[in-house]
Amino acid sequence: FKENRKDDIWLVDFYAPWCGHCKKLEPVWNEVGIEMKNMGSPVKVGKMDATSFSSIASEFGVRGYPTIKLLKGDLAYNYRGPRTKDDIIEFANRVAGPLIRPLPSQHMFEHVQKRHRVLFVYVGGESPLKEKYIEVASELIVYTYFFSASEDVLPEYVTLPELPAVVVFKDGTYFVYDEYEDGDLSSWINRERFQGYLNVDGFTLYELGDTGKLVAIAVIDDKNSSVEHIRLKSIIQEVARDYRDHFHRDFQFGHMDGNDYINSLLMDDLTIPTIVVLNTSNQQYFLPDRHIENTEDMVQFINNILDGTAEAQGGDGLLQRIKRIIYDAKSTVVSVFKSSPLLGCFLFGLPLGVISIMCYGICTADTDGGVDEHEAVKKENGDRELTDEGSEEEQEEEKNGKYTELSDGELKQKDIMEKKKD
Structure with a gap:
């Protein structure tokens, strides 16, 4: 593979045998291979155990599992989109095809425009701008298509x-790149590759992080047809459409269905429907300080963020990182117990039980040792008292003995004196 891979275009899944996400991807990957083969695609689909072929995985910059890459000549394109069959196939066809696709007729232009919600087109002949366009396309082809056409x-x-x-x-109209107003072509294309209003999910937020924009989201329940849910969504849509010239450079607008993902991201419990503005570059977020009633309220809220008067929450500081570790650990434990209570008891209850027994044993051992030591000291003190008492008795006996001896001597002396008298 290493010697001959440049002869073909390869779509490779780098996986690890123990990886749960890799096992989840496996049936999808099999469908991708079958579909690509039936389509007659020139792309060959394969998979590689990155733990067994670590040198090859390292060569292609594989740092996590699963990693999907399209290998085309000397280039390796990393796939970062949703792991669905259609999305992966669309990525493979886009990257494997021509870097710049020509549109030779109006009919072809109309056909392509119907298929693509966002369409980048270079118009004109050879020029430094076209060279730059080709350079940017080689970098961003993983995200979007690039076309060329005559006027x-x-x-x-x-x-x-x-x-x-x-x-x-896009969005039913068109926008022309202006180097003086829009800056670098690559940055402009990266900002413009999204529609003005999006249905936001986790993958979309991940991709929006590369744009440097703040993301203004109406967090709603799509299945809820109440006035409040519909009203907040409409407000965001109106601001995205009517205030594009004011906010498009700094803000991306959209809505998110449900609050599970956003709560996990913010480590907070947002009540829906609500509006939140995310800064994906530093994990900060902004919540309106009052109820958003209309478009004017939303515009004022955005202006407060721009001029710095709105209070930012969250961030990526040390305290937030510690909070994230604790939150993730808590979420993991809760999710395990919710999905499988018995498994949760085994995974967390058994280690806690073992630790408790060990602690009890250590504490009990220390207590027993203390009691034994106390008894030993007590016994030693008792022996010492007995020894002291014995010494006193011996002294008393010695004293009595001396007294007895003196008394006998006196008696003998007395007897002698009495005999002399006689």
Whole structure:
């Protein structure tokens, strides 16, 4: 594989045998392989145990599992989208095909525009701008398609100030790249590759992190048709549409169905429906300090964020990181017990039981040792008292003995004196 891989285009799943996410991907990956083969795609689909072929995995920068890469010549493109069959196949077809796809006719342009919600088109001949466009395409082809066309292929409503030009078609209109106002072409394309309003999920937030934008979200329940849920969603949509020129450079707008993901992200419990603005670069977020009643309230809230008067919460400081560790640990324990109470008792109850027994044994051993030591000291003191008492008795006996001896002597002396008298 290492010697011959450059002869073909490969879509490879780098996995680890013990990885749960890899096992979950396996049936999807099998479907991808079958579908690509039936389509007659030139892309070969394979998988590699990254733990057994660690040198190859390291060469391609594999740091986690599973990692999906498309290998094309000397280039390796990393897939970071949803792990579904359709999304993976769409990625493979996009990256494996031409870097810049030509649109030779109006009919072809209309056909492609119907298929793509966001469409980047280079208009004009050879130029430094086209070279830059090709360079950016080689970097961002993992996210979106890139096309080229002549001016007469474009719809009649399109008016270009000059040629060459890079145009993005989306949201029912078009926007022309302006180097002086929009800055670097790569940054502009990275910002513009999303529609003005999105249905936001975890993968979308992950990708939006590369844009540097704040993300204004209406957190709602899509199944709830109450006035409040619909109203907040409509407010965000109106701001995204009517205030594009004011906020598009700094904000991305959308809505999220349900609050489970957002609660996990913020380590908070948001009550839906609500509005939150996320800064994906530093994990900060903003909540409105009053109820959002209309578009004007939302615009004022955004302006407060821009001028720094709105209070930022969260962040990526030390305390927040510690809080994240505790929150993740708590969430893991709770999820295990919810999904399988018996497994939770085994995983967490058994170690706690063993630790409790060990602690009890240590404490009991210390107590017994203390009692034994106390008894030994007590016994030693008792022996010492007995010894002292014995010494007193001996002294008393010795004293009595001396007294007895003196008395006998006196008696003998007395007898002698009496005999002399006689």
